[in-house]
Amino acid sequence: MTARIIDGKALAASIREEVAQQVATLKTQGVTPGLAVVLVGDDPASHVYVRNKAAACEKAGLHSEIIRLDKDISQAQLLSVVHKLNDDPRIHGILVQLPLPPHLNSHIVIEAISAAKDVDGFHISNAGLLMTGKPLFRPCTPYGVMKMLEAENVSPWGAEAVIVGASNIVGKPMAMLLLAAGATVTLCNSKTRDLAAQTRRADILVVATGKPGMVNGDMIKPGATVIDVGINRLPDGRLVGDVEFESAKEVAGAITPVPGGVGPMTIAMLLVNTLEAAERCVSLSATQ
Ligand code: NDP
Numbered sequence: 001m002t003a004r005i006i007d008g009k010a011l012a013a014s015i016r017e018e019v020a021q022q023v024a025t026l027k028t029q030g031v032t033p034g035l036a037v038v039l040v041g042d043d044p045a046s047h048v049y050v051r052n053k054a055a056a057c058e059k060a061g062l063h064s065e066i067i068r069l070d071k072d073i074s075q076a077q078l079l080s081v082v083h084k085l086n087d088d089p090r091i092h093g094i095l096v097q098l099p100l101p102p103h104l105n106s107h108i109v110i111e112a113i114s115a116a117k118d119v120d121g122f123h124i125s126n127a128g129l130l131m132t133g134k135p136l137f138r139p140c141t142p143y144g145v146m147k148m149l150e151a152e153n154v155s156p157w158g159a160e161a162v163i164v165g166a167s168n169i170v171g172k173p174m175a176m177l178l179l180a181a182g183a184t185v186t187l188c189n190s191k192t193r194d195l196a197a198q199t200r201r202a203d204i205l206v207v208a209t210g211k212p213g214m215v216n217g218d219m220i221k222p223g224a225t226v227i228d229v230g231i232n233r234l235p236d237g238r239l240v241g242d243v244e245f246e247s248a249k250e251v252a253g254a255i256t257p258v259p260g261g262v263g264p265m266t267i268a269m270l271l272v273n274t275l276e277a278a279e280r281c282v283s284l285s286a287t288q
Helices: 008-028 044-059 075-087 106-112 124-131 140-151 171-180 195-199 262-287
Strands: 034-040 063-069 093-096 160-164 184-188 204-207 225-228
Touching: 008 044, 008 140, 008 262, 034 044, 034 075, 034 262, 044 063, 044 262, 063 075, 075 093, 075 106, 093 106, 093 262, 124 171, 140 171, 140 225, 140 262, 160 171, 160 195, 171 184, 171 204, 184 195
Parallel strands: 034 063, 034 093, 160 184, 160 204, 204 225
Antiparallel strands: none
8 A cells, every 4th residue: 555645735735825814814903924034145045945935925915025145244244134124013024044154153143033033943042942842933844744744633642753853943843843742752863873773663754864765665664654854956856855755655654745745834834933923913012
């Protein structure tokens, strides 16, 4: 039996539609949720991501601004752009597209974003809130994965969840969200001994390494739900994930494709986070 294919594209479209309806309601109260995306330099992939984010905002009725900055901008100049956005009442969410050019310190820049506008959820306060079970913003990619599991009726409660990849933006917040949802979580990295022994225990397997095809069907428990976060461009131009799709789908119970799986969900959850930030602003001003 081959796995059910989890259609991230369709789910993302329905979430964007819900966001559009809630944005329309907020507009009747005189507030248009606004997202500012700061793009430094001319990395072609970043330009594509930023364009897609702005287009998704526009479609859902959000206000969006792309602030394009020269690759040689100084750290002080970049921080002053972030501070201005922190003070701008039309902007509810701020995102600095990573990676930044090497002369800029991304940690300092992210910490400069107001935690209340940090829709990526990368600010240290938001990472801490997530870790202590009181998240303000959930990082978009793992948040999208949780929505996919929910839509597929895959309950993390009591499940063995194994995450391959432990980055601050995907693996670690993924672990926190699955843990909070009741899973027993194993977080693997490049030093993990006998990775297959770990992955074969997983009822829910999330792979986010940036290594094309590093998990294959032999490493998957029959019937498992496999979420492939990886996005890798092969030399022949094809886009593939971190999971070897053909062998994995023969073993898994459900699996996300690449493209069309986690990727579209990440953008949808960015809109959700921006909407939530704007709604919080409205309820805050109502109580003042
Ligand atoms: P990072 O490079 O920041 O982290 C990779 C992680 O994978 C590290 O923890 C690393 O271990 C681990 N790793 C690398 N090789 C192995 C291995 N052989 N065995 C076990 N673990 C390994 O990557 P990101 O988290 O930023 O991104 C991961 C992938 O997800 C990329 O393909 C990226 O493009 C994609 N991505 C997709 C998104 C989407 O919207 N779909 C959003 C964000 C990322 P160690 O800590 O030991 O170095």
